[in-house]
Amino acid sequence: MTITPLTNERWGFDSLCFVCDERNSRGLRIPFFHNDETGTVFADFTLDEASSGPPALVHGGILMTLCDEAMGWAMIAVAEVWALTASNAHRFVRPVRLGRPYRVEATVTGRDEAGVHATATVISVPTGKLSVEAEATFSPLDQSQAARVIGSEVKPEHRRYLTDP
Numbered sequence: 001m002t003i004t005p006l007t008n009e010r011w012g013f014d015s016l017c018f019v020c021d022e023r024n025s026r027g028l029r030i031p032f033f034h035n036d037e038t039g040t041v042f043a044d045f046t047l048d049e050a051s052s053g054p055p056a057l058v059h060g061g062i063l064m065t066l067c068d069e070a071m072g073w074a075m076i077a078v079a080e081v082w083a084l085t086a087s088n089a090h091r092f093v094r095p096v097r098l099g100r101p102y103r104v105e106a107t108v109t110g111r112d113e114a115g116v117h118a119t120a121t122v123i124s125v126p127t128g129k130l131s132v133e134a135e136a137t138f139s140p141l142d143q144s145q146a147a148r149v150i151g152s153e154v155k156p157e158h159r160r161y162l163t164d165p
Contacts, residue, residue, distance in 0.1 A: 001035065001036065001037035001038075002035075002036045002037070003033050003034070003035055003036075004033060004034045004036065004077070005031060005032075005033055006020070006031075006032040006033060006034055006041065006073050006076070006077055007020075008021070011076065011082075011158055011161070012150075012154070012155040012157070012158045013150040013151070013152065015150075017069075018065070019065060019066065019069040020032050020043075020069060020073075028045070028047070028051070028062070028065075028066075030043045030045045030066070030069075031043060032069070032070065032073045034073070034077035034078070038107075039078050039107055039108070040074070040078070040105050040106065040107045041070050041071075041073040041074045041077055041078065041105070041106045041107070042070070042103055042104065042105040042106075043066070043069075043070065043103070043104050044101060044102070044103050044125065045066070045101070045102055045103075045104065046099060046100060046101045046102070047062065047096075047098055047099075048098060048099065049098060051098065052098060056097060056098055057095045057096065057097060057098065058095075058096040058097070058098060060090075060092060063090070063092070063096055063122060063131075063132050064088070064090050064134070066104045066120075066122065067088075067090060067104060067106070067120040067121075067122065067132060067134035067136075068085055068088060068120075068134075068136065069104075070104045070105065070106035070120045071085075071088075071106045071118035071119070071120050071134065071136050071138070072085065072138070073106065074106040074107055074108050074118045074120075075108070075116060075118065075138050076161065078107060078108045079108045079111070079116050079118075080160065080161055081116055081138075081140045081141075081161055081162075081163075082140065082141045082146050082149075082161045082162060083115065083116055083138035083139055083140045083141060084138060084139055084141065084149070085136055085137075085138055085139075086114075086115050086136075086137045086138060086139045087136060087137050088134060088135065088136035088137075089134065089135055089136070090132060090133070090134045091132070091133050091134070092131070092132055093130050093131055093132065093133065094124075094129060094130065094131040095131070096122060096131045096132065100124065100125075100126070101124075101125040101126065102122055102123065102124055102125060102131065103122070103123050103125055104120060104121070104122050105120065105121055105123070106118055106119065106120035106121075107119060109135075114137050115137045115138050115139045115140065116137070116138045116140060117135070117136070117137050117138075118135070118136055118138065119133070119134065119135045119136075120132075120133070120134040120135075120136075121133050121134075140162070140163045141162060141163065142162055142163045142164040143159065143162050143164050146161075146162055
């Protein structure tokens with residue numbers, strides 16, 4: 001089993017991602033990892049008052065963002081495709097509490113004419129109880145679209161992640 005850290009630089013572009021980039025002083029700074037044995041992407045996190053919605057609870061929008069980020073990384077690391085979120089849905093099963101450890105985990109569930117599909121969950125680390133589940137469809141990018149998204153030409157070694165390598 002190999003656990004690999006996920007960073008944008010690995011795929012030839014730079015980003016101050018709100019969720020995962022440690023250099024973004026206003027972001028969440030949560031590192032993501034790829035488990036190649038299970039075909040999943042995951043991140044462990046504990047959020048503080050800066051991520052509050054209702055007192056003592058994490059804001060639902062932050063949780064949706066974390067799930068989207070995990071599924072986005074699953075597109076790259078698991079499906080090996082650069083893609084943008086086309087649609088998503090979330091279900092909040094239990095509250096996520098501030099100051100407690102959780103894990104977000106995502107995997108790719110399939111591909112069809114609509115795009116590439118993924119699911120994500122947020123689970124309490126101490127109890128193993130499900131708090132959030134999400135599903136999304138992603139639209140793969142071609143070379144022109146990817147260049148506009150990353151702000152530069154796609155390097156030849158990364159073109160395999162595109163719909164028109």
